[in-house]
Amino acid sequence: MxxxxxxxxxxxxxxxxxxxxxxxxxxxxxxxxxxxxxxxxxxxxxxxxxxxxxxxxxxxxxxxxxxxxxxxxxxxxxxxxxxxxxxxxxxxxxxxxxxxxxxxxxxxxxxxxxxxxxxxxxxxxxxxxxxxxxxxxxxxxxELADWNLQLENKVAAQVDELERVGRLRRFLSPQIARLVMESGDDSFLGSHRAEITTVFCDMRGFTAFAETAEPEEVMAVLRAYHEALGDLVFRYEGTLEHFAGDGLLVFFNDPIPCPDAPERAVRMAVAMRSRVAELAEGWRRRGHDLSFGVGIAQGYATLGRIGFEGRYDYGAIGTVTNLSARLCAYAEPGQILITQRVESGAADVAVTRSLGPLELRGMSRRIEVVEVLGLDAARSVP
CATH class of the missing domain: 3.40.50.2300 (Response regulator)
Incomplete structure (x- = not known):
């Protein structure tokens, strides 16, 4: 003017x-x-x-x-x-x-x-x-041409930002994704080594159910299951590695440091068990016998972006992820099985009992396994 x-x-x-x-x-x-x-x-x-x-x-x-x-x-x-x-x-x-x-x-x-x-x-x-x-x-x-160019550049930057946020929200809780975006630091995507607590869970009886039920019914069950567990993953600020059918892998203490990782993992697992038990009541009324099992382990892994251009995930590679999967596979319906290291880290909130050293498929030695019975209501914060 x-x-x-x-x-x-x-x-x-x-x-x-x-x-x-x-x-x-x-x-x-x-x-x-x-x-x-x-x-x-x-x-x-x-x-x-x-x-x-x-x-x-x-x-x-x-x-x-x-x-x-x-x-x-x-x-x-x-x-x-x-x-x-x-x-x-x-x-x-x-x-x-x-x-x-x-x-x-x-x-x-x-x-x-x-x-x-x-x-x-x-x-x-x-x-x-x-x-x-x-x-x-x-x-x-x-001036209009210049404004248009600025607008195009701004829109392109916002699209890049949204795509970046979308990629981060694939495996991070919204609050952690927002923190990473605000700081502008996504160096954690590069390969690195860290100690993490991994949670692996899946449904019992799902394979038989999927073989006999109609595809639409299988999808409806999975949708309710994923929504329930995904909400809890984000609420407890876990890092979602992947959904694979009824299988779910979450870890804590990466990329954001989490000093109470074992405790948080156990509290999340107990909340998941309760939520799936509520869903299972409805499934049972429709004739579906489905339940839930969880395995939790703690140890070092190599983490970072894996995949190819246009399709990346954030993954963890190491014995600790395999161990949580083996514990989950061994668990009976409704059981949460953890290692001694996890028990030590969650001792302030978890009520447990030892199952002794067990042979787990794929593990070269016997593993001391502990079952989580529940949370100590006097000390646990929901």
Whole structure:
């Protein structure tokens, strides 16, 4: 807005072209007192040189000049991109023939010698006003183009941001994804090693159910199951590694440090067991015998982004993930089985009993296994 006001307040710039010094002085004497900034050129060539350096608001151009005449000068003004729309008033010494040739050369208007001062001023002011309107439109078009470019860049950045948030929310709880986005640090996606607590759970009886039930019914059960468990994963701020049918792997202490990882994992597992037990009541009324088992282990793993361009996940690789899966597979319906390390970390909230050393499929040695019976209501925060 300020630029537009300054453009309106600035004195209009005129270039007067004539080979006679007396005519140039006369034009200056008429135009300068009326608020015009007048520049002069004594030939068509010198006018074109001047126009290479600056574009005025209007050119007053005599026709009869040595070298290139006014017609040719006007044609060259029209041929140049920067002066294509520059108003040109040609000063003619005769009648209709010169006027016609002036219009054919590209002149916008003409005055005839000897000219009437009032007519000259009216024609000049009219064309200067049109030139200013044209300049305003061009300036606004340039600003609009710039705004559009900025908007496109902003939209592209927002789309990238949304895609990045979407990728993070595939495996992080919303609050953790938001924290990572606000900090701008996604270096955790690179491969690294960390101690984590892993939770693996699945449904008992699901394979037999899926073989006999209608696909729509299987999908309905899975949808309710995933919604219930997914809500709890996010509530306890776990990192979701993957859903695979009825199988679910979650871990704690990566990428966000979690000092109470074993405790949080146990509390989540107990909440999951209760939620699935509620769902199982409804499934049972429809003739589906489904239950739930959980395994929890603690140990080191290599973590980071895995996959390929366009389809990445955040994964954990290590014995600890296999161990939680084996504990889950060994668990009876409704059981939560954990290792001694997890029991130690969750001792403040978990009520447990030892099952002794057990042989788990795929493990090279016997594992001390502990069952979580529930939470100590006096010490546990729901």
């Amino acid at each position: 300020m630029d537009q006001q300054q453009a309106v307040e600035t004195a209009p710039v005129l270039l007067v072209v004539d080979d006679l010094a007396a005519n140039l002085k006369l034009m200056e004497a008429i135009l300068t007192p009326r608020g015009f900034e007048v520049h002069t050129a004594d030939s068509g060539d010198s006018a074109l040189v001047w126009l290479d350096q600056r574009v005025p608001d209007l050119v007053l151009l005599d026709i009869q000049m040595p070298g290139i005449d006014g017609y040719e000068t006007c044609r060259r003004i029209r041929a140049a991109d920067r002066t294509r729309f520059l108003p040109v008033v040609m000063v003619t010494a005769s009648g209709n023939e010169q006027k016609l040739r002036a219009i054919e050369a590209g002149a916008d208007d003409f005055v005839q010698k000897p000219f009437d001062q009032a007519e000259l001023l009216a024609r000049v002011r009219s064309l200067v006003r049109i030139k200013r309107y044209h300049d305003t439109v061009e300036r606004q078009a340039a």
